[in-house]
Each structure stands twice: as C-alpha cells, then as structure tokens.
Amino acid sequence: MVADWSNLPEELLNLISVRLFSVLELQRFRSICTSWRRSSVPGTPFQSRRRLFHFDSISPSSPETFLSHNAFFRVSLSSSPSKGWIIKSDMDIVNSGRFYLLHPLLLCPLHCYFESIDLLEFTVSEIQEACVVLDEAKARVTTPGFERSVLVQLNVGGDHHHGVLGVGWDGDINYWDGNIFWKLEQKSDPHFADIIVHKGVTCVLDSQGIVWCISSDLEFSRYGTTSVDETVTNGCWGDMRFVECGRDLYVVERLPKVNPQMRKANIGTRKYSRTVGFKVYKMDEVLVKWVEVKTLGDKAFLMASDTCFSVSAQDFYGCLENSIYFFEKLCTKVFKLDNGNGNGRIISSKSSKSCFQMFSPSFF
Template sequence: MDDDQSVDWSCLPEELWLMIGKCFTSNIDLLRFRSICKSWRRSSLIPPLAVPPIFTPTIAASSGQLLLTPTTIYRLEPSDLSKALSTSSSSKAWLIKVDESSYRRLCLLDPCTNNRLSHFRSWYPFNSFPKGLNLLNFRFVELVKAYSISLDGSGLTFRRFHHEISGKVVTFPNFAGTQLENCKFFYVHRDGKLGFSKIGDDEWTLVDDKNSYYDDIIVHKGQLYVVDRWGTISWIDCSSSSLKLVQFSPPLCGLGKKKHLVESCGSLYVVDMYAEGDPNNSRGTYYEVVDLKVYKLDEEWGRWLDVKSLDERVFVLGKDCNFSLSARDYHGCEENCIYFCYRGCASMFNLGTSTFCSPKVFWPCPTLFNYGGCV
C-alpha cells in the first residue's frame, strides 16, 4: 500500500468494530470513538452508569460509606486538524483533570483542589462560561490515574452529594488494564493510619497497628512506598500475606508537619510542609502554611539531598495524587514552583524565591476554551 493512499475505515466488517468497541478502558477514548459516526456508535454500547466502589472503613473518623471516585489527569493536545486551523505556533499542551465516575457526563476538575469547573464561574465574563469541550478537537494522553475519597452518609452515589475527606488511596497493582476486583486499595487516613481493603470487604485492615503517623503513599517503579511524619520511607512487601513494612530510607528529620511523596524523572522526592497548626485536621482550615522544603532520596547511597531548585520542573500536590511536570510543556505552569491545595483553593510556592502566590493562570485554562474547544 502506498504511504499516501488513504484508508476508508468505514468499510471494515461490522464484527471488527464490535471487537474494537469492547477494548476501550478509558471513558474519554470510548466517547471519542462513539462520536465519529453512527456505525461506530452502534458498535459500542455505553455501559451502565459507573458506580464507584464502596467500603465501610473502620479507620474513618465519621460514620458513613467511603466512596472511591476515579479521576484521571490528561495531557490535552490540539488535534492535527485543530493545529492546521489555528494561527498559534505554540507547542504547549493543557493539563486537565476529569471525574470519570460516569460514562455519560465527564466533569472537569481543578488538578489541585478537585473543585468542579463550575466553581470558577465568576472568573468568566457574563454569558461566557464554557458549556462543554469538543473532544474531537484534541488528543488526550493519560498521565495519572487516581481516586478521590468521599464520605457518603446518605447512600447516594452522585458526586455532588459527597463530602470529600482528606487522605490518600492508591490501587495495587496499578498496571494498565488491571481489573479493580484483583486490586488492593491502600489508604493513608488523615489521622495517620495505614490500611488496605478489597472490593467486597466490609472493613479496612490496618497494615501497621503500631504506627499511626503516616503522611503519604505512592506507587513508584511498581512498588508501594509510604512516608511517615519523620520522613522515613518504607516499602510494603505485598508478596506475603502479612504485608510487611521494610524501611527504605533513613529518617529525614525535617521539622515540617506533613510530608508529601513525589516521583520526578525516576527519582523519589519528599516535599516537607511547614505549617502553624495541624494540616491533617478534619476541616483543613485551622492551619497556616509558612514554608515548603524539598528533599531528594539518593537511593544508591541511602541519603537525603537538600533540593534548592526544581529547574524547569513543577510539582503538583493534589488531593488524591502528586506528580511532576515540565513547565515548558504546559500552558500556565511556572517552572521551579510547587502547586498545592490550601484551604480549598489552589496555591503556588516558588522554591527559588520562597514566596507564595495564587496561580490564576494555571486553572481554569482560558486558552483551552478559546481554542475552539467550546460547544
């Protein structure tokens, strides 16, 4: 076949489209596939409304059900057609976060706070608030898959009725295509307890009943790691039924009150948050963040390195996941900065100048909706 010869995909046998339609694991990919034409839409039925897994945790401070709502962070790039029609020569992409608890309606979220786009309605001029995003104008690249944690005391399963609580949950193993029924959910509660559960369990099981001072958990290079409030990183041995904790690093001995784990360029970092008050309290409002310090774990020598600059990288400390990005690749990102949730709003800390400010350009993304994406 000649390289310049076009292919009429609509001529493929219908049974192939049926097979292709069953292979999608991403809600966005499924919606984009169904939007091409009627025959593609007929070949892929929308599954029933997705219901997030529900557990009854023993480590929660309040009564109710713990709901795990899937969220995904995507790199959003203009499609080839959008690039051809655009007068902009920028190669930067946008960062978006999507609540994927429903196949029928996807909600855009703030990557730091998990606030819905509608939370920023007042930021837009009168009658200019975007009503939607045309998925065909963009190319989606999945960056991070996570779960937000909601405490639901009403038995309702729609996100707008949930009350988000602080804590971190990860699935293990987290390889692409792994069924949730085959995963364990590991959870660091805001009071420092570390537990795990599986779908169908009636309660959570504590991994370490002697230590209730864990701050964060992450999957790094296919292995589970947790950090406690003294900055000691341990890995969880999931090969045995006992789930033994093995110390991986020396204590950091940082004086901050909360440690955050971040993976960047293959290395493990800890962001130490200095605060007046308790960042782990149930409301998250009675504390003042006064400083952030960054440390890199030298895994070869087993020591901590004091990091003075992230260079062109940025760290994002989200409510349900932490990650690192190249500031040069995304609209609105400022290099050598740490983005985090503070009192329900996004805040930014410049590591070079040790100053805090509000990242008004980072989200919402006005250039995203001005790029022909609104419908």
Template sequence: MDERVDWSVLPDEIWSAIGKRFDNRIDVLRFRSVCRSWRSFIPPFNDSSPPLRLRFPLPFLSKADAFVSQNTVYRIDPPHEDQDPSFSSSGKGWLVKVEEFGPGKVRLLDLISSHRIRDFTSTCPKVFSSLEFRMAELSKAYSLRYVCGSSSISGINKVILAPNCIGLEDSAIFVIYDQGKLGFAKNGAEDFTLIDNRILDYNDIIVYMGQPYVVDRWGTVSWIDSSLRVIQFSPPLFGFGSRKHLVVSCGELYVVDRYLDRNENMHDGDENNNSDRNFNAFLRHPLRRRRYDYCQAKTVDFKVHKLDEEWGRWVEVKTLGDQAIVLGSDCCFSVSAREFAGFKGNCIYFTEQLDLDFALRGLGNLDGCVFDLEDRTIEKLAYCPGSFPMFSLPQNHVHVEQSKNACAVACELGKNS
C-alpha cells in the same frame, strides 16, 4: 528508496494487536472513533477500577456501602492544524481535571483544590469532542463516597487503588485515614485491615514502580508487599517540616517537605475527637454564603529531597530545573513547565488543604498558591496554571456562589463509543 507504507493497507492483525495494548479509556475511545473497521478491532474499554462496593467499620460513625470515586487529570494538546489563534499562539498544552460520575458524563474540577467548577463563562461549549484535540491521561486520584448521597466519607485523607489487580472482583484499596493510620480493604470486605499499627503518622501514599509507597512524618519511605508487610525503603529524612509529600518526577521518587508557621500534631490529646477538631477549625466567612475559612497552620517553606540509593542518604534538591510540582488535594505529580501554558519551572503549586479529609475540603479556602524554589517566595494564584482556555476561571471565581445558569458540559471522555 521510500519505505513508507500507507497505514490503511496494514494487516488487520497489526491493528488488533495495537488496540489491545491500550490501557486507558481515552486511548481506546480515540482508536475506536477513527473508522468503522478500527471500531471492530477492539471492544469498548472495560475499566476494572471503581466503583467498589465496600463496608467500613469504625473510626467511621456507621457502616455503610461506599464506592471509589475517580478523578483524572488529562493533558490536552492543540491539534496540528489549529485555525483558532487563541489555542495555537503558544503551542503549549493544557491540563483538565475531571470526575467521571456516569457514562459519558464528567464534572470539571479545579486542578489543585479538586473543587467542582460550575460557574463557566459564556464561551464555554456545551459539547467538547475529544477527537478535536490530542489527549493523554496524566494522573489519577481517588476518594471514598457513600453510595447514598455520594458525599465523601469523613476521616479519609488519601486513597489509592492497589496495583496489579486483575479485575473488579480482585480490586482493593489502600487508605490513609484518621490523620495518619494506614488501612487496606478488598472489594466486598466487612472492615479495614490496619497496616503497621506501630506508626500512626503516615503522611502520603502513592503507586511507584508498580508498588504502594508510603512516607511517614519523619520522612521514612517504605513500600508495601503483597502480604501487607511494610518494608523500609529509605532512612528517615529527619527534616524539620511538618508534612511530607511523595512525588514522582521524571521517573524518580522525591519527598517534598512542607514547613508550616506552627507545628501541629494531629494525634496529641484525645484521638477519638479528630473529626470534631477538624470541623471546629472552620470559621464562617462573613462575606461569602456557605463558605468557611479554615484556621489552620499556613505553609511558609518547602524543601525537596531525593534519595541517593548508592550511599543510602537523602540529598536536598536545590533546583527542579524545568519541572513544576503540583501538590493537589488528592494527588501529586510533576510537569514540564515549557510544555504547559501558565506553569513556571522550579516551582511548587499547592493548596493549603493538607490536613482536611475529603468530606470537609469543599468548605475551606480554595485558593491555590505557588512556591518559587529560587527566591523561596509564596504567592497566591490568580488563575489555575495549565487550565484549558475554554474552561479557565480566575481562582477567586471558585468562591462565588455557583450560577444556576452554569454551562453543562457533556464531555466525551467517559463514553464507551
């Protein structure tokens, strides 16, 4: 007996209930774009995330209004009946990273470095419809920018939105700033709250299981409760790497320990000169106008660790299997290599911009690299993996002075249709 029911005859209450469960802009947009009746079931997406209007104290040079800029990584899958062989040949998905800067307007960013991409090829479309492809939100990242000029605020290394905020008025952020301090600020606050001033060497912060989790340079993972208490979650890793990254893969929390060719302690010496020391590390590139090389320590190795909660100890992960980890300049995530074009399993994709604050990351070397856990080799990437074919650029094209005739892409990702 065939029990299938035509979706068009389902009661309106069911469609309304389904629509109200969407929690991101792209799903609401696609639902409302199906037909007029579906459009009437739910209103346009009302995002409770940025911009936030905040004022900041020292260590910043001056107090100024700022907002939180959001970058989003989308997964794009080819349509079921794709007539273009360039899209359907592999059947794999792609990734695109965008910054929303106005209603219906986005800027395309490099997946790993988050550098703005402008120099498109002639095949780049002027309009990209999200209805022509299956799309899903994969990851979000945030940065702080000045309201006037929209430039990134110097001294900020990582930003996350506080989870479980009800609306914009209740929004708050956690920030790693000044090369390792952990701060908190509510919407409209006059200054930062310094959290846990005993530790000034936090390396990374993410949202995991609905709570903020942080890791310090010794590999101790902690979570932050609603009263801003830092509660230890794991024992110290005591890895010999210089930088620790938090990554969620297949629902589990990992610490990726990055080894450098020399040990750097950003808090040695005069702590008040971090910004000057950060900028002075750049050397002007002799062949590229407005491009600088960052004279920092180079990555030479990675080790991946997972917490055995039963025994309370760290276990080194020798293989990631099909998973590939992306250590971007503003967020970290993992993907299944067999599901995306250009990725290789058991590898870590990364940028060397690990210690630069957001205000300086556009100046440095933007090359992406890949580390293979099996043979422990590091290679520079010729192309950014997972790039959507129509937006794909060789990595070295990012260094070129951007063309004035660059294609202006008006994506529908941000429209409140």
C-alpha cells in the same frame, strides 16, 4: 505473511474500541488508519460515553461508599499543540459512565456555561490518574480512612485480590476490598502521611520521612535506614507528600506558619495554617537516603488533594518552572523556588493570573 490491519472486520474493530479505557487510547486507536477512524465515529456506544467531557455537576444517587477514578489530561489546540492546559475529570460509573470536569487541585466539580466539549477537536493526552474512596459523590466527601489512596493487588492464601490501600485522617493505613474495611497493624505504630505505588512497589511515608514498603500480603518492611531531617519535619505527620518525577521519587514537605509545639499538639492547626514554603527531598537510590533538592529545573510539581505529580513547565500556558502549585484557603497558589538556595516566594491567583493560565482553558 503480513496482516493488513486496515481490513479488519467492523465487528472486530468495535470489540477493540469498547475495551479502550482513556481518551488517549481512543486517539491512538483513531490515528492508525482511515478505516479505524471511521469505525469509531459518533453513534457507537463507546463514542457516546468517551468522546465528550460533560460540565454539569456530578450527582450519582448511590448512598454507599464507592471508588472514584480521577484523571488529569493535557489539552491543546490542534493549531497550537506546543502549549496546553490541564483539566481533571471523573467518571460517573454509578449512573451514566460519562466524564465530568473537576477542579484540577481539588475533588469538587467545576461548572461551565457549555454543556460539553468535543475532545476530538483537540489534542488530548492523559498525564496522571488517581483513585478516591468516596462516601458521598455529589459533595465529593472522601471516606475518613482514605484521604489518599492507591489500587493494589494482594496475595491472600494464594489467591490474588484487588483492593484499595489508603492513609486516613488519623495517619493509619487502611484496606478496603470493596466490602470490608480494616486497619493494618504496624509494630511501631507510626503516623503516616502519604502513599504511592512506585515502580510497582507500594510505599508509605511516615512522620519522620521514613519510607515503608507494603508487600502483597500486607507486611511492612523499611526502605533504607535514613529519614528526612527531623529538624525540618519536627516529628510532624500529615504535611508531607510523595511526588514521582520521571523514575525518581521525591518528598515535598509543606512548611506551615505555626509554633513547633503546636505542630505536634494540634492536628487541625498543623493542617490548615498558612503555608510559608516547601522543602523538597529526592531519594538517592544508591545511598538509600533522602537528599534535599534546591531546584526542580524545568519541572513544576502539582499538589492535588488526591495525588501529586510533576509536569514540564514548557508544555503548559503560564506554568512556572522550578515551582510547586497547591491550593489553600479558597485560592490556587504557587511556590516559586529561588534557584540554588531552596528558598522561594508564594504567588496567589488573587494577585496574579498569568502563572495560573494552565488551569483556565480558553474554551471555557
């Protein structure tokens, strides 16, 4: 006997709807049939929390460290779904549980003339998530030990616990279980640059471009035997990021305009000097080594402060394929790779607006 899902009791549909996490899940729920769409009309507690993005500033009053969940969405007009924009949101879990708009590449809140926007008028899909450990919500101040973070599940004494692993400003790996912070010890004590959960495995990247895996009992093991070319990284940590593209793992290295000796000696100079380009490497899982990539094809990489990810350029207004978007010195920039040779040029949003359209939705 085949069940008629359209005739489920209203109470059961409401129980399903309140367990949905994202706007994308809500859209899928509402598209099942007429009765499911009507069950989640404005007026239910879930709708009042989920169906609007609020544009006022985030201002939770909790002074304590807390975990913030950020999400990136593709938003397009129903009349023109082939092209869209990227927006980024955070949920104010401390107070209202509502969504707030953030700068796509940073953690700071955006301000808008509109109080809110009804997402049900648009086609919305979630494309990336990130977690951030904050010391101060209103100013979006990250905890020093968790510049880049991931959620993990650990096996401690046979019991499973959820927590956060992060890379600190000093290059150390730290763990937080919601109450206690502690630093993970590594025998060789390398400096780490980034962290990611790739295909269910927690991976960290050190200063030589070596990938280490962290097990559920917080033990380190080296992934492969090779590293990114030292003549490129120069032993520098903090300038490299993980990026997932499809099922493949990449490393993107920022190349700053700075003397090589200064890169090793001064963290601040290394981190905030002007970017002159990027190098991209792809993990060859057969050979278990990094291979330099000269072109990204129709993809664009977005280097946000809390996570990095790839998108298909054709899906977004103005997005340049074979490029890397990043933020530097109060300005959004894009590094356009030249096909085949790995070189490129940097375009600033101060001099060109067309290739940054995807960050400026028409409804703002």
